[in-house]
Amino acid sequence: MDIRREELLRLYYYLKLARKLEERATSLYHQGKILGGVWTSYGMEAVSVGYGCALERDDVAAPYFRDMGAFLARGISAKRIMAQYLGKKTGVTGGKEGSTHIGDLNLGVFSFPSHLADNYPVGVGAALAFKIRGEKRIAVTCTGDGGTSRGDFHEAMNLAAVRKLPIVFFCNNNQYAYSTPLRLQMAVNNVADRALAYGIPSKTVDGNNVVEVYTAAKEAYTVARNSGGPTFIECKTMRVHGHSEHDSAKYVPRELLDAWKTKDPILTMERYLAGSVGMKQEELDGVTAQVVKEIDEAEKFAEESPYPDGTDCFTGLYATPIEEE
Amino acid sequence: MDIRREELLRLYYYLKLARKLEERATSLYHQGKILGGVWTSYGMEAVSVGYGCALERDDVAAPYFRDMGAFLARGISAKRIMAQYLGKKTGVTGGKEGSTHIGDLNLGVFSFPSHLADNYPVGVGAALAFKIRGEKRIAVTCTGDGGTSRGDFHEAMNLAAVRKLPIVFFCNNNQYAYSTPLRLQMAVNNVADRALAYGIPSKTVDGNNVVEVYTAAKEAYTVARNSGGPTFIECKTMRVHGHSEHDSAKYVPRELLDAWKTKDPILTMERYLAGSVGMKQEELDGVTAQVVKEIDEAEKFAEESPYPDGTDCFTGLYATPIEEE
Amino acid sequence: MKEITYLEAIKEALDEEMARDPSVFILGEDVGVYGGAFRVTEGLIEKYGEWRVLDTPLAESGFTGAAIGAALMGMRPVVEMQFADFISCAFDQLVNVAAKNHYRWGAATPIVVRAPFGGNIHGGPFHSQCIEGFFSNVPGLKIVAPSTAYDAKGLLKAAIRDNDPVIYCEHKYLYRRVKDSVPEEDYVVPIGKARVALEGKDVSIITYGAMVHTALEAAQTLGGNGISCEIIDLRTLLPLDKKAIFNTVKKTSKVVVLHEQTKTGGIGAEVSAIISENCFGYLDGPIIRVAAPDTPVPYSAQMEEVFIPQTKDVIDAVEKLMRY
Amino acid sequence: MKEITYLEAIKEALDEEMARDPSVFILGEDVGVYGGAFRVTEGLIEKYGEWRVLDTPLAESGFTGAAIGAALMGMRPVVEMQFADFISCAFDQLVNVAAKNHYRWGAATPIVVRAPFGGNIHGGPFHSQCIEGFFSNVPGLKIVAPSTAYDAKGLLKAAIRDNDPVIYCEHKYLYRRVKDSVPEEDYVVPIGKARVALEGKDVSIITYGAMVHTALEAAQTLGGNGISCEIIDLRTLLPLDKKAIFNTVKKTSKVVVLHEQTKTGGIGAEVSAIISENCFGYLDGPIIRVAAPDTPVPYSAQMEEVFIPQTKDVIDAVEKLMRY
């Protein structure tokens, strides 16, 4: 596939934006400004940036919590996300939710319910709606390697396959579910092998190579959009840090971590852009400068935003509230 | 595999016993004596007779509702089952449960919770207990083709595979889940293909040929018993009647029904016994006579048994009741 | 007006809503060609096609989750549980996804989950359960449970048009046993409103579902003995119509709460608690609950009859309360 | 006696029971090498090996079902939910298999499900839930919820030795915040028995879990104002210790029920209902419930503080009741 220069820059931009945003969030966490946990996609940004950027405006994504790239690529601003981390009123959920539990129907992105793989059936439902209405839109959903062991993964994959729904399934296979290595999660070599049970074509791609993820996504999206049914895409990567900021990941062999650190998705992309594509360093620096500015502004915005009122907790339960006379 | 004559006769005996028992239950149902529903394994008896007879005394089975052969082969008597159908105090569950919702821990057979595939994880748990204690026992579990679409199927298969547990999974693929044909249930050709997702070896056998089921079961049991891990066995058969006695199955193409009726598992077995094995008709008739006698006695026993007291409904909730002072 | 059964009322509501609004569709096991285990959706696939009356694989969590996703995209799915008992398999999607979407991120989830519930049909432990108790501590859901054909139709229409997830408890014992008048023209029964099923002055029987008919029978006998019963049919179980409950308590000062659900942790507990909290001064006797005992639903007819509250149990409770 | 934290108490109970009985084993996510998300099982895999401290795939229904099967074969599994919130995924196995096994076919299912529950830790909607309400209408289960290290240890031991499925609600806010004395020798706290956490005479505060400490704080202030509170720590939520509840009501005649769980359909509803039903004549005021509002648990600190009942809310309720 031939990817236009602007598109490559867009991928690079979102890689950097996700990285910087999560780095900033991590530092805010260590300053005690984020009260809940912080889980990042550090070192795995290429997965959600790749699948997120490959979507069309009218498509929808049902991500999981390590999909910062997809939230950003769908158009949820760094400002709103930063405010979300701080539990501010201006955060995506106005303080009702924390961290990456964000969604915005106007931007075609569903919030993530913590329960891993719950978004698999939900994503399938979006695809079902498109199919029923005969719209040329597609849905995507993503979960971790861990999430693929859940029943909802199975039920969703199967339903999508039977009805040939316009959905593409992603898995961020970062080799661990919290502390649990793949060998205690599954007895197959590739997560992609799981797709065999459903008659869903699958592909395993280098999850640290954003161009590879993006290309595979685009291809699968085209198939789905043209009534060719679902695809499952396993993105092999590595969680090169703890499960969250409070986990030192000492259960992971050092060598494994070290091996993967050299494969950092941003470095990989920079090598590619500077090499094969022949982009100038200034151009990349320009993106970085833009990203840093945006994150600085986002942090400022978030810090200056008001906290919600405590009594906001009483609002918003129902979409159709019941009138008490 | 060489099967001894007595074993072949045992298989034939249970095929006939299951058939006659369920025929009698059906007729009692039509006489209005069975208040709940009646679901039979008519035409599919070879599946559960095959896997049930292949078990050793200390093994356990976690069947589903169409596994009459397994209940009988584990040693639950026709008398107790007939009384169960009639809701009598002498039924396997004393009237607390109906139809084939029966189990008996002394006989190594678990009761079936209606929720299809729920017994898959439960069966896996029994295998886990054997593994933890280092016992040379195995567990088996069975569900319908429909049940394989459920999350519990997935979670159970995966867990068993990861821990290489001594369990053998069966599927009675009778091509329909109630009115739903396979094509609306899954997009793979064989239910056995589902096992690919777990790295579990699988086999598809003729579910109307009890010797084939029995042989495949025995082989898989040996593997499991010797720490070789789980196997998945799909038994292809056909539900040649309605889902239950109140369903005329008019959604099933006539030709399909007719084609399968000629493959009746009892006829198949009789042809085999009379042919290759060279058994005399008298020997088979002897079995039939024995079965009819047993079923007559069972019916008589059940009819003459008392109903439970209404107030029995208050008893038996807890195994460790809480003492109220 | 025309007379139709409870089952026909449900079918008509589905049919009319599907005709009215192309975003309404049905999914579940055997709802299409077969027309549903209880034949509620019979004929609809012929009318609306296999994409609006969708036979699913046997996977309650999967198809409930899919309904949620479709709802987020503007559809109005009606999920059929083959028996209410199987809703347990979709518990997580209902409680953690559907119920919390709007509060968490402002996304409306207009799904209806039809749950054929209740006993008295010799269904045993897995085909007779009352499932409303699983969800009564789950903010964000709505639960309704009609007792008449009129309400069955009107509440289902309201549920389909509502923007929140609604669990629609249809009592399968009533399907073909209850028949009453419904208007020819379109109408809804508002969610959140109870109804006075019988006016009376001495004692209030607060109930819902099949037990409304048991209460009516009891009231007839009691009326003969000079005790005038007011019967409140809750219709909506979550959230409760507090005003209607308080009104009847203020009127009669004596309360029996009746349900088929097992007693501990049932809807009756909440009804009792809000009365104690808000109408204590009006009460002149204990709030008595008549409910099933705390066990699974037994299979045998003998036991099931003892298990399910009977007219006589209601009469006894009322008489006991009148003697207080 | 020695002083240990609530978390240490749980760990000790597990360790001692595993040492005592080879049929006890632990399974769940990250319970082995990692020692559990809250480090409750830390060190146990080294001691008992990877077959008795079993890291499972991420599959709550699967491993809960497996625990049930193992229990049927004579084991005593302790299942860890990483957070109580994820118990929703195992709802069906708990409600339809574990809870009904003994009634349906006489098979005991001695499993314990550890559920780290409750809020006040900025966990948001999915890491703060009180899940006891999901199960309070499920006959066949037992539910316990300790508030002290002493009870945490004694109740967990009792739960492990009990032959029924027990949901063990451990409040994660208390893990390292509560510390008290436990005996050196083996002991159990019987399931089904509440305890008087504070003796008093004017008003009863019936509560459990983290709210016991809130009640104690409130009682201190109220004591200063001349109001003597009796605090009942329920400890077992299903079935309730009716006798202990009725005793305190008969003593004080005034009741506040306090819980962190959302109000509607919570445990407090059942407590209130059994009091109304059985002690009506003793009451001289309404039964007031202090509980979280009917919404998911919000994330922001400002909202969470309003959401979770505070000492002040208890004081207000008691004072209001005293003025009645």
Ligand SMILES: Cc1ncc(C[n+]2csc(CCOP(=O)(O)OP(=O)(O)O)c2C)c(N)n1
């Ligand atoms: C159903 C469910 N059970 C448990 C958890 C707690 N939990 C949060 S993240 C996690 C590990 C997830 O692993 P994986 O799916 O591989 O995603 P990763 O964190 O590696 O990206 C667990 C167990 C959860 N979120 N959902």
Ligand SMILES: Cc1ncc(C[n+]2csc(CCOP(=O)(O)OP(=O)(O)O)c2C)c(N)n1
């Ligand atoms: C979880 C669940 N959902 C729905 C049902 C209702 N139900 C009973 S049998 C059946 C069809 C079962 O099909 P299959 O698994 O193929 O078994 P078969 O009856 O064909 O032997 C259904 C949907 C059920 N028992 N469990």
Ligand SMILES: [Mg+2]
């Ligand atoms: Mg992972």
Ligand SMILES: [Mg+2]
């Ligand atoms: Mg079938």
